[in-house]
Amino acid sequence: MSGLDVALLxxxxxLAVALVTLLLRRRPPRRLAVPASARRILVPxxxxxxxxxxQAAIRIAHAEEAVLVPAYLLIVPLRYGEDSPLREEVKLAMxxxxxxxxxxxxxxxxxxxxxxxxxxxxHALRRLWDVExxxxxxxxxxxxxxxxxxEKELAWLLLNAPTExxxxxxxxxEPRSRLRSTA
Amino acid sequence: MRGRYRIxxxxxxGVGKTYRMLQEGQQAHAEGQDVVIGYLEPHxxxxxxVLAEGLEEVxxxxxxxxxxxxxxxDVDAVIRRAPELAxxxxxxxxxxxxxxxxxxxxDIDEVLDAGVDVISxxxxxxxxxLNDAIAELTDVRVRETFPDRILEEADEVVLVDLTxxxxxxxxxxxxxxxxxxxxxxxxxxxxxxxxxxxxxxxxREVAEDVESRRQSLVLDPLSQQAVAExxxxxxxxxxxxxxxxxxxxxxxxxxxxxxxxxxxRRQGRELSEEEQVxxxxxxxxxxxxxxxxxxxxxxxxxxxxxxxVYERGTTYxxxxxxxxxxxxxxxxxxxxSALVRELPGVDIRVVANRADRPEQPQ
Numbered sequence: 001m002s003g004l005d006v007a008l009l010x011x012x013x014x015l016a017v018a019l020v021t022l023l024l025r026r027r028p029p030r031r032l033a034v035p036a037s038a039r040r041i042l043v044p045x046x047x048x049x050x051x052x053x054x055q056a057a058i059r060i061a062h063a064e065e066a067v068l069v070p071a072y073l074l075i076v077p078l079r080y081g082e083d084s085p086l087r088e089e090v091k092l093a094m095x096x097x098x099x100x101x102x103x104x105x106x107x108x109x110x111x112x113x114x115x116x117x118x119x120x121x122x123h124a125l126r127r128l129w130d131v132e133x134x135x136x137x138x139x140x141x142x143x144x145x146x147x148x149x150x151e152k153e154l155a156w157l158l159l160n161a162p163t164e165x166x167x168x169x170x171x172x173x174e175p176r177s178r179l180r181s182t183a
Numbered sequence: 184m185r186g187r188y189r190i191x192x193x194x195x196x197g198v199g200k201t202y203r204m205l206q207e208g209q210q211a212h213a214e215g216q217d218v219v220i221g222y223l224e225p226h227x228x229x230x231x232x233v234l235a236e237g238l239e240e241v242x243x244x245x246x247x248x249x250x251x252x253x254x255x256x257d258v259d260a261v262i263r264r265a266p267e268l269a270x271x272x273x274x275x276x277x278x279x280x281x282x283x284x285x286x287x288x289x290d291i292d293e294v295l296d297a298g299v300d301v302i303s304x305x306x307x308x309x310x311x312x313l314n315d316a317i318a319e320l321t322d323v324r325v326r327e328t329f330p331d332r333i334l335e336e337a338d339e340v341v342l343v344d345l346t347x348x349x350x351x352x353x354x355x356x357x358x359x360x361x362x363x364x365x366x367x368x369x370x371x372x373x374x375x376x377x378x379x380x381x382x383x384x385x386x387r388e389v390a391e392d393v394e395s396r397r398q399s400l401v402l403d404p405l406s407q408q409a410v411a412e413x414x415x416x417x418x419x420x421x422x423x424x425x426x427x428x429x430x431x432x433x434x435x436x437x438x439x440x441x442x443x444x445x446x447x448r449r450q451g452r453e454l455s456e457e458e459q460v461x462x463x464x465x466x467x468x469x470x471x472x473x474x475x476x477x478x479x480x481x482x483x484x485x486x487x488x489x490x491x492v493y494e495r496g497t498t499y500x501x502x503x504x505x506x507x508x509x510x511x512x513x514x515x516x517x518x519x520s521a522l523v524r525e526l527p528g529v530d531i532r533v534v535a536n537r538a539d540r541p542e543q544p545q
Binding site: 074081084090097110131133 | 316319320380383387422425426429432433436460461463464467468470471472473536
């Protein structure tokens with residue numbers, strides 16, 4: 001093999017390495033793989049969500065390799081039609097939902113967030129589970145009397161939910177640490 | 184000079200749009216205007232037929248489709264006749280195959296371009312952006328639709344309103360359909376709840392039209408043209424599209440723009456159960472956000488998007504992070520490059536997953 005052949009081979013090899021490096025470099029981040037059979041855990045909330053409740057929901061979803069479905073529930077005032085767009089309310093819901101989604105994805109839990117509406121929180125919930133299957137519901141209870149579902153709503157949920165339901169009680173903590181809509 | 188366009192909008196058949204159109208035509212005729220009937224839907228309603236008397240009707244164009252004989256408006260004859268005002272019923276109508284234009288609203292456009300004023304009629308369920316909402320409300324998928332821009336471009340949109348109860352009374356009295364057909368209609372499409380929902384949509388559509396006209400009076404036409412933004416979110420039936428649609432909504436809010444979302448479905452593609460759930464959830468989100476959800480069939484994603492962008496006047500396109508491999512990019516080209524190349528003058532924004540950002544050192 002002549003010196004020229006060796007140089008040519010080396011050049012071809014270098015080119016091949018450069019090409020492979022280019023193709024493999026900075027691959028787009030892979031999306032979290034979600035098997036079609038993955039369980040779905042619904043965490044409905046409205047207005048605010050206690051971080052300890054969110055962490056509990058994420059832990060459960062992680063342990064069960066489930067998809068977390070945080071659902072912001074909007075109440076449609078009676079003066080509007082049920083299918084009216086709710087711009088102002090969505091402005092409040094959006095940043096909170098993004099924060100929840102972000103926290104779950106950071107923890108490696110796949111998320112499939114929702115915004116659902118109804119005349120009441122329970123009406124919105126019923127509309128949601130009427131059209132989508134869930135394997136478990138994690139319902140936030142109020143912390144220090146604020147946020148979460150009321151006693152009456154929780155009782156309704158436990159009686160009517162179509163699936164296993166957990167009531168997630170927030171860990172007592174400083175009131176200022178609550179995640180709250182800010183838009 | 185282009186003619187003036189007045190659209191009479193109703194919630195459903197039988198509210199009296201055609202009747203009102205003829206009344207206005209008769210009044211203009213009585214005031215000395217040259218009025219013709221460009222096309223009148225043969226509803227077999229005696230009151231309507233009486234009201235049409237005395238108005239000249241431009242002969243229709245007869246075409247044959249198989250064993251059927253179809254009558255369509257003769258656009259060229261209307262233009263040749265050159266009246267001051269033409270009454271043309273049912274703008275969402277689909278013309279018979281072989282006609283120059285596929286839809287009647289395109290025929291009307293030609294008549295307007297010829298300098299003829301037009302009064303036309305349409306029901307709210309034909310409005311393209313409401314197609315999904317109407318299907319959900321009424322369980323009926325309307326095939327004959329017309330683009331939203333038709334209402335936006337009309338000089339006047341007038342609501343022909345009737346309470347659901349009054350319309351049902353008209354049906355029972357046989358003023359809309361024959362008795363046997365009316366009975367079926369009363370128990371299906373013409374139920375009070377469905378009519379109330381349709382009426383609400385029609386009222387809202389006209390209210391929004393009034394609001395947008397008020398705003399356009401504030402801005403001079405050139406400024407209006409410069410700031411008129413429209414956002415399009417490209418979605419697929421999967422979880423991350425919820426984020427894309429939400430992010431698109433936030434952009435649209437900041438820009439004061441209308442928001443459209445589109446899923447380009449490959450021809451003949453079947454959806455899995457999970458995808459059906461995701462698609463339904465996207466439609467519901469679009470309703471909450473006041474966005475228009477479109478589902479288009481096409482094997483060429485970029486070509487289909489280009490068609491939508493230019494049809495709807497889109498200025499921003501939001502797309503999720505493509506997950507194509509480098510290898511695929513090299514072999515088949517990147518989706519983003521293709522969008523940038525095929526959509527000159529349109530901003531393209533890639534919606535990233537914030538969770539992919541590397542953690543900042545504390």
